[in-house]
Amino acid sequence: MPEASQATRNADIPRNLKPYFLCLLRKGPAWDITQGHEDLMLLHLAFFRRQIEAGKMVLAGPVLDESDDLRGICILRAENREAAQIAASEDPAVKTGHLIAEVRAAFLPSLDAVRVEY
Numbered sequence: 001m002p003e004a005s006q007a008t009r010n011a012d013i014p015r016n017l018k019p020y021f022l023c024l025l026r027k028g029p030a031w032d033i034t035q036g037h038e039d040l041m042l043l044h045l046a047f048f049r050r051q052i053e054a055g056k057m058v059l060a061g062p063v064l065d066e067s068d069d070l071r072g073i074c075i076l077r078a079e080n081r082e083a084a085q086i087a088a089s090e091d092p093a094v095k096t097g098h099l100i101a102e103v104r105a106a107f108l109p110s111l112d113a114v115r116v117e118y
Helices: 006-011 040-053 081-089
Strands: 017-027 057-062 070-076 099-109
Touching: 017 081, 040 057, 040 070, 070 081, 070 099, 081 099
Parallel strands: none
Antiparallel strands: 017 070, 017 099, 057 070
């Protein structure tokens, strides 16, 4: 097979990549504690809505596969990993220990055109 030309190889490289932060929301130590936290789900969802409307979060949602402790994901816009971790830690479900926010840097095609109504 002939070697591909430089132009052909460059055409295969993804364009318009941008840094984002993937937040994996895992079961925390207080996952099963419901007493005194009856409104937690409403607070958790309201947090997501505010973050999405403010443009700090691109999207968020639950993971339906219950094969491990992963319960949800979100994609954050932030200056750096520390800022993304701080933002994720403001989730009421993370603050109470029901969830643990695991933040990882990601390089994805631009999500600027993505509009989520939460």
